[in-house]
Amino acid sequence: MSCFSIFRWLNGWGALGALLALATPALAQAPATRKVQVVTRTVEQTLPCPPGTVVRIRADRATVRVQGWDQPTVRVTLRLSARHPERAVAEKDLAAAQYQITRQPEAIDLLNYVTLAAGAPAPSSDLRADYTVLMPAVNALQVANSYGLTQLSGLTGRQKLTQDFGQVELRQLRGTFDATVRYADLVGTDLQLAFTCQAEKSALLLKGISGGYAMRNRYGSIRLEPTAELTGLLIDAERTEISVLPPPQAQFNYQLTAAHGTLNLPVAEGSLGRTSWQSRDVPKRPLIRILTTYAPITLQTTAGAMLSHP
Amino acid sequence: MNRLPLPDAEAGRAHLARALGELPTAEPAADTWAAIASQLTADQAIARALPQLPTHEPADDTWLHVAARLNQLATPARLAPLPQPPRRRRTWQLSLAASVLLLLAVGLAWLARPAHAPLATATPPPAVAPVAVLPALPALPPAPSTEPLDDQGEAFIEAHCSSLPQVCQSGEFQQLRAQLTALQQQEQQLRAQTQRGASPQLEQQQVQVTIRKATVTRELIHLLIT
Numbered sequence: 001m002s003c004f005s006i007f008r009w010l011n012g013w014g015a016l017g018a019l020l021a022l023a024t025p026a027l028a029q030a031p032a033t034r035k036v037q038v039v040t041r042t043v044e045q046t047l048p049c050p051p052g053t054v055v056r057i058r059a060d061r062a063t064v065r066v067q068g069w070d071q072p073t074v075r076v077t078l079r080l081s082a083r084h085p086e087r088a089v090a091e092k093d094l095a096a097a098q099y100q101i102t103r104q105p106e107a108i109d110l111l112n113y114v115t116l117a118a119g120a121p122a123p124s125s126d127l128r129a130d131y132t133v134l135m136p137a138v139n140a141l142q143v144a145n146s147y148g149l150t151q152l153s154g155l156t157g158r159q160k161l162t163q164d165f166g167q168v169e170l171r172q173l174r175g176t177f178d179a180t181v182r183y184a185d186l187v188g189t190d191l192q193l194a195f196t197c198q199a200e201k202s203a204l205l206l207k208g209i210s211g212g213y214a215m216r217n218r219y220g221s222i223r224l225e226p227t228a229e230l231t232g233l234l235i236d237a238e239r240t241e242i243s244v245l246p247p248p249q250a251q252f253n254y255q256l257t258a259a260h261g262t263l264n265l266p267v268a269e270g271s272l273g274r275t276s277w278q279s280r281d282v283p284k285r286p287l288i289r290i291l292t293t294y295a296p297i298t299l300q301t302t303a304g305a306m307l308s309h310p
Numbered sequence: 311m312n313r314l315p316l317p318d319a320e321a322g323r324a325h326l327a328r329a330l331g332e333l334p335t336a337e338p339a340a341d342t343w344a345a346i347a348s349q350l351t352a353d354q355a356i357a358r359a360l361p362q363l364p365t366h367e368p369a370d371d372t373w374l375h376v377a378a379r380l381n382q383l384a385t386p387a388r389l390a391p392l393p394q395p396p397r398r399r400r401t402w403q404l405s406l407a408a409s410v411l412l413l414l415a416v417g418l419a420w421l422a423r424p425a426h427a428p429l430a431t432a433t434p435p436p437a438v439a440p441v442a443v444l445p446a447l448p449a450l451p452p453a454p455s456t457e458p459l460d461d462q463g464e465a466f467i468e469a470h471c472s473s474l475p476q477v478c479q480s481g482e483f484q485q486l487r488a489q490l491t492a493l494q495q496q497e498q499q500l501r502a503q504t505q506r507g508a509s510p511q512l513e514q515q516q517v518q519v520t521i522r523k524a525t526v527t528r529e530l531i532h533l534l535i536t
Contacts (some may be wrong), residue, residue: 084473085475126473147535164459165531166535176448179449194445196450201527202524209446212444212446213447214450215451219520221515221521231444231446232446234450239517240521260513260514286315295521
């Protein structure tokens with residue numbers, strides 16, 4: 001987008017009633033350093049969101065909170081902020097922080113970005129965006145975020161997430177979820193999904209999960225605490241530590257392989273020295289199939305009885 | 311990302327042949343083939359029979375009748391014996407209800423079979439398929455690209471220390487940064503050792519250091535963005 005078109009677009013959105021709020025200076029932690037000045041601008045908007053409309057959020061250095069509700073509308077609250085020790089610098093840089101809220105025939109697009117005049121230096125302030133979005137729970141959602149926190153809850157449709165650096169928190173999700181995360185900490189609780197995830201150098205922690213799960217990770221960790229309603233689990237990982245804590249009464253078929261790694265199994269399974277283990281195949285039980293390399297796989301029992309390898 | 315020199319396939323052939331020759335041999339248990347054959351026969355028989363099975367929808371009031379009969383069974387036994395003809399009719403109706411229940415249970419169990427089972431490709435009849443069926447086990451996503459993000463993360467940390475000096479000067483941040491530097495040095499040392507001669511133990515150590523380095527990088531960025 002050229003500078004001209006950005007300014008023309010800005011004029012178009014100028015009537016949105018953007019609020020300019022000069023926030024109080026944040027408390028500094030170290031007395032020897034100067035306090036950080038925080039300057040913010042907030043926008044609120046409500047858009048109709050009929051069934052079939054996909055909500056797309058392209059966020060940069062943002063906190064994105066999306067929650068499903070039963071209204072046929074999307075309510076967006078977007079706060080842009082600049083943080084810098086000098087207030088004048090923060091105010092000047094905040095002008096470079098921009099956003100778009102647009103409605104297409106079949107999509108609602110939300111995005112934030114930074115505009116710079118030709119030859120101008122990059123803003124020295126820490127520019128951030130904070131999205132709070134309420135949307136129809138059943139509608140599809142696509143989120144891309146980097147260097148920030150993404151929280152999704154109460155959604156039941158098709159959800160897609162791309163996250164580079166930062167945190168992801170998933171809560172009470174149903175439907176399908178497809179994620180690509182790099183350098184991220186992903187935590188999920190109470191999920192009933194068809195879940196796929198492609199991860200890199202990320203830590204995945206999923207608790208109280210049911211449905212089907214397929215994931216990859218490289219140079220990271222995966223910890224899963226499934227419910228008895230897990231219908232299948234497939235992990236194809238490289239150089240990734242994996243642990244699974246199944247519920248006491250759950251019965252699964254297991255195929256575990258830690259090539260050049262170690263297997264830590266409940267004592268009864270006698271895993272000493274093994275890198276591969278397959279449970280007796282019982283028809284109709286869901287399959288838990290895990291592969292990793294150069295790292296351990298740990299299958300825990302609630303009693304905590306473990307075999308450990310050097 | 312790949313730090314190991316690529317092995318020469320021709321040069322390693324002799325070692326591979328020798329190692330394969332030295333592998334211990336083990337005979338399967340005597341009944342293994344019989345078990346596999348019977349499993350395959352059963353699977354094939356089910357696969358053949360499945361398309362020919364008739365489909366039946368239970369009447370709308372089936373469950374009401376079944377529930378009513380169950381309620382009757384649950385009531386205390388009467389002192390006076392019931393007349394004979396109604397008893398015979400009830401037995402016949404209960405048999406029908408049990409048959410319907412059995413058919414339903416078999417049908418549901420069939421639909422709930424795990425996706426890895428050999429016959430999972432058979433599609434359920436649309437008449438009984440729920441509106442939104444999620445796959446028992448979704449397909450794996452494609453393997454991730456190898457684009458390194460390490461430099462991006464470190465550049466982000468450097469750039470933000472100018473706008474957020476109070477974070478970068480905090481004890482926690484400094485401690486994590488020192489850890490990152492130590493891990494980077496450790497990684498370089500392990501890389502040099504690997505070049506002199508790789509081993510699974512060395513690779514495991516390298517993996518541990520790389521995982522720890524990624525974790526510390528994530529923690530540093532977390533401090534800067536919260």
